[in-house]
Amino acid sequence: xxxxxxxxxxxxxxxxxxxxxxxxxxxxxxxxxxxxxxxxxxxxxxxxxxxxxxxxxxxxxxxxxxxxxxxxxxxxxxxxxxxxxxxxxxxxxxxxxxxxxxxxxxxxxxxxxxxxxxxxxxxxxxxxxxxxxxxxxxxxxxxxxxxxxxxxxxxxxxxxxxxxxxxxxxxxxxxxxxxxxxxxxxxxxxxxxxxxxxxxxxxxxxxxxxxxxxxxxxxxxxxxxxxxxxxxxxxxxxxxxxxxxxxxxx
Numbered sequence: 503x504x505x506x507x508x509x510x511x512x513x514x515x516x517x518x519x520x521x522x523x524x525x526x527x528x529x530x531x532x533x534x535x536x537x538x539x540x541x542x543x544x545x546x547x548x549x550x551x552x553x554x555x556x557x558x559x560x561x562x563x564x565x566x567x568x569x570x571x572x573x574x575x576x577x578x579x580x581x582x583x584x585x586x587x588x589x590x591x592x593x594x595x596x597x598x599x600x601x602x603x604x605x606x607x608x609x610x611x612x613x614x615x616x617x618x619x620x621x622x623x624x625x626x627x628x629x630x631x632x633x634x635x636x637x638x639x640x641x642x643x644x645x646x647x648x649x650x651x652x653x654x655x656x657x658x659x660x661x662x663x664x665x666x667x668x669x670x671x672x673x674x675x676x677x678x679x680x681x682x683x684x685x686x687x688x689x690x691x692x693x694x695x696x697x698x699x700x701x702x703x704x705x706x707x708x709x710x711x712x713x714x715x716x717x718x719x720x721x722x723x724x725x726x727x728x729x730x731x732x733x734x735x736x737x738x739x740x741x742x743x744x745x746x747x748x749x750x751x752x
Contacts, residue, residue, distance in 0.1 A: 508534050511541070518545045520588075521581055525739035528746045536738070544732045547725045554725045558595075559686055561586035563693045563729045565596065566603045570694040575736050598680035602690045605673045609702050611665065615657045631660055638663050645670055648677070652708050688713035689726045696730045 508530055516522050518541065529537040547560060555563075561582050568578035583596055622628035634642065638659055645651065659666045676687065688709050695706040713723060 511538055515541050518548060520585060524743050528742040529738055532742055532745065540735055547728045554721045558586055558589040558591040560729060561589055562591060562595065562599045563689060563726055565599050566690045566693045567697050567730050567733055569600055569603050570697060570700060571606050572699040573697060573733065577739065578736065595682055598676045598682055599690055601676040602687055603694055606694055606700065608669050609705065611658050612654045612704065615661060616654065619657045634660065641667055641670065650712070654704055685713050685716035685718040688716055689718060689722065693726050693730045696727060697733050699733065
């Protein structure tokens, strides 16, 4: 690309994405065709008129993807929190998204405890589930009434009711005090479960179902996937400035 073409690409990028910085500048210098292709990919949900999701919800989903414990891309968290606030989100709504995203850690138990049960059975140390006591039955009934039930909770409730009870209290905070509508909450869960750095299939399927039941449309869900799908660009936003720096040293 000639310099005028690069200047035009930069102007379009700022107009469409509302941001610019060293990573984009380095990509523009190193491979403007790649930056153009990324702009076209990342702006798919932004170019619809009217958009499917409102702008603040789009930005909140970007926050969830970048803030997830499996990714923690600080520049993106900062940029998208700023953009969410600019789009009308309240601080409490951004905090609610961070609270929802903080539940990702329980997937260690969602995946690990059933595997532990498999190993115990293979080693002859377990021949089936133990009956639930009164406390466990109460916890299951309360959770089912407010959140629905899924089989991946069975062994956690049976083997570690203390963890289950504490997690229920922890994960319920944004549902008790938050103001985002349920379908948006479910889209937040979907976004970080679907992200390439996590890909938690059981949770994604559950939250897709919940989102549909809460009124999300297929178009809204697809837009969530479009947002989560661009997480791979962080290879370049992180690497391109380093490449430019190392190349200059040589």
